[in-house]
Amino acid sequence: MVAQRGRRNGSAPAPRRAPEAETAGAAEVASTASAGAHSARAIPEAAVARLAVYLRVLSAMAEQGATTVSSEELSTAAGVNSAKLRKDLSYIGSYGTRGVGYEVQVLVGQLERILGLTRQHKVAVVGIGNLGHALANYGGFPGRGFPVEALFDIDPDLIGVPVGGVPVSHLDDIPTVCAERGISIGVIATPPTAAQSVCDRLVAGGVQSILNFAPVVLQVPEHVEVRKVDLAVELQILSFHVARRAADEAGSAGTTADGTKDVVVS
């Protein structure tokens, strides 16, 4: 029997509202709120990610003085095909001119609106190790709109030290500091063992969105959104593709140039 790891350490009594029917019911990470009668998720999750890319490309184009773009141009620059781009844009409305294309400024404005970039989202970074340091130093983070306003670590030597202009606070102060400063996005860059506890404190501090760099599956109340960036998984996916390719080639050629034995399955 596998020892179950401790789960959420209790504090806030999770205001659950959709009891799982399944045994153990792993939270369905469904992108949207459950079964709401209304609250439609108009825009597909996958499309949202691309909208952010379009915005970046458009901003670059605007800087170069472009005033209009066709779906063809924009899609090429964004690395997708034009049908997908038009479909994606159609989710946010009709801002193009048939026979012409899109006005860059208009589209930029609409994308910013949809992505919620018309207001600032204050960011807290937890875990000021190598990665946390790097993140904190982005100072202002990707573009404006995401100012880093709080840093946390557990190392006494770091407490009080300013990194990228913001002094480091102790993990224990996460709830109060986050609440005080109105942090809305928490970034977890701690070792995996600390991640869940840090996450709980962020939630206690009123943080609604979490970007998790720690290789753990976080348990959160359903009103909190979590995105995961997992380096190990990314590398392993790449590894998988290398292996698959090697397998394919071995199948057809059967020779290894490098002297390394190819391990790939029979």
Add this chain to the structure above:
Amino acid sequence: MVAQRGRRNGSAPAPRRAPEAETAGAAEVASTASAGAHSARAIPEAAVARLAVYLRVLSAMAEQGATTVSSEELSTAAGVNSAKLRKDLSYIGSYGTRGVGYEVQVLVGQLERILGLTRQHKVAVVGIGNLGHALANYGGFPGRGFPVEALFDIDPDLIGVPVGGVPVSHLDDIPTVCAERGISIGVIATPPTAAQSVCDRLVAGGVQSILNFAPVVLQVPEHVEVRKVDLAVELQILSFHVARRAADEAGSAGTTADGTKDVVVS
């Protein structure tokens, strides 16, 4: 040369007409029966990512002395539901025992095999700024299997300086050094402007897989696999969800300022 698989239905011989330069995204993963060996119907891209997660969870369980797991336990720990887990595992074969579960060691072994972790994948990190530094210092990267064996930057002050035990080389030497050391995975942590050029050199050095942290769409030959990690996009997706939630709440409270066309709604 890997045959392009057409997966259109047999009755619509639509001729491909646009030479769309796609990213090496999730385009083709098929490549199935070609090599005719034994194994599998291709594993869905989405499942591969999860297999890596299962592997991590299983490794942790193994360390704690677990010898068997049920799909229920494992799926809970991995944050998915058990049906999905079983389906995912079924892609790699039948290694479970009905009425009992899976043997942890067996599953770990099979997952490592499928993910190509039975051999090492040497990694090069390009761009030794804050992020690159952090990556280089992971030293050995996530677990073993991904040793960092080359570092590159353009800053003369950095050349020759060892970071995490590996001396930094110049960008110009990327092709030769990568070829010499047999690098198979390149990690791009440079400013966006340098990314494409770095990418080209990595490819010239024989690198087959690239993990790109720079916010640009890379152009690569089709035999090269690219994965993107985009901080700005992640934050903007979180921002979108915060905005949507805010909109929903405002909407239900009847307070929406209807100045702008509002998204959403069923």
Add this chain to the structure above:
DNA sequence: TGGTGTGAAACTCTTCACAGCG
């Protein structure tokens, strides 16, 4: 008995292809 493995249904996302408008 209890849990795996899997066909088939349900759902989501992508691509096609063309109507319609500037």
Add this chain to the structure above:
DNA sequence: CGCTGTGAAGAGTTTCACACCA
């Protein structure tokens, strides 16, 4: 005429539910 916007077809994923067997 050229390009957007979109219904519909297609491909990919997830979920269901149950046969099957250690």
